[in-house]
Amino acid sequence: MQLDAADRQLIDSYQRGLPVCERPYAEMASHLGMTEEEVLKRLSALQAHNVLSRVGPVFEHSRAGASLLAAVAAPVDQIDLVAARINHAPGVNHNYAREHAYNLWFVMTAPDERTLHERLDDLENRLRLPMLRLPMVEGYHIDLGFSIDWEALS
Amino acid sequence: MSTSTSRSELTLTDTDRQLIVATQSGLPLVPDPWGELARQLGITADEVLERFQRMQQAGVIRRVAAVPDHYKLGYRFNGMTVWDIRDDAIVAMGERVGELPFVSHCYQRPRHLPYWSYNLFAMVHGTSREEVEEKAGRIREQLGDTCRGQTILYSSAILKKTGLRLAKQKDTP
Numbered sequence: 530m531q532l533d534a535a536d537r538q539l540i541d542s543y544q545r546g547l548p549v550c551e552r553p554y555a556e557m558a559s560h561l562g563m564t565e566e567e568v569l570k571r572l573s574a575l576q577a578h579n580v581l582s583r584v585g586p587v588f589e590h591s592r593a594g595a596s597l598l599a600a601v602a603a604p605v606d607q608i609d610l611v612a613a614r615i616n617h618a619p620g621v622n623h624n625y626a627r628e629h630a631y632n633l634w635f636v637m638t639a640p641d642e643r644t645l646h647e648r649l650d651d652l653e654n655r656l657r658l659p660m661l662r663l664p665m666v667e668g669y670h671i672d673l674g675f676s677i678d679w680e681a682l683s
Numbered sequence: 684m685s686t687s688t689s690r691s692e693l694t695l696t697d698t699d700r701q702l703i704v705a706t707q708s709g710l711p712l713v714p715d716p717w718g719e720l721a722r723q724l725g726i727t728a729d730e731v732l733e734r735f736q737r738m739q740q741a742g743v744i745r746r747v748a749a750v751p752d753h754y755k756l757g758y759r760f761n762g763m764t765v766w767d768i769r770d771d772a773i774v775a776m777g778e779r780v781g782e783l784p785f786v787s788h789c790y791q792r793p794r795h796l797p798y799w800s801y802n803l804f805a806m807v808h809g810t811s812r813e814e815v816e817e818k819a820g821r822i823r824e825q826l827g828d829t830c831r832g833q834t835i836l837y838s839s840a841i842l843k844k845t846g847l848r849l850a851k852q853k854d855t856p
Contacts, residue, residue: 576709582752583750584749585709585747622844623845625841626842628837634836635843670780682756
């Protein structure tokens, strides 16, 4: 999908937050000098092409439950099998392969801390691999996006 | 788990949870999204909006936003930069790195010696490895002699990426 200046402006202006008011898209439209219909059309297209993963709330997992970043060092010849087991475990919502001895990095979530650690214990037993458990101690910048360098991307 | 901002406590009701489930993959893209959600949940549009605002104030919702997929935009290289920072400097360095405009997440996490010595994580995105390395270099400049080691873990595949799945969690005893 080719993004034009108005698409970029929409992303730049609202990736960090949009107004939570009665008519949010009308409010965005008046700010950008577009019609509400155009804002909605553009957001729908950007979402349909997965340029936007969604237009909506970003939840704080630690407020709506518990979560933790974990990693395992899967033997290279078993990485697909280990990854599949991790993906199927209840509560796993992210899983990234990374180039490192610890080659699978995933986020485990649960309704509460106790369940979280039970799920991690279960998974660790099933994988038979020691697991790095890396809870957030402090957040200094929590997923507020970053400035997109459109020049570099084009 | 703590965050650097203190928030008021909020106990989520069943209706709040239904609202989270109904919006976790996005808001309705119609002129009156709250009215649309209200019809789904059998409450009023005003109540939907109020609950949303309350969850945002309480920090359950970090933000309501147009969330870009950075990979899709062209940031093909995602580098998790990890740093071994002296304990007495970790807060100051975390705050400094978190303020850099190109860092999307910055967290302190525990070490697991001898396997894992890195206590500061900063996520950096780039269109090339060189770009990620250049940005990691700019982080390094901020750290001075507080930094005893570092590496970058590039992602080679996204194997799973989904939002919060509250309904599924709730069903599990």
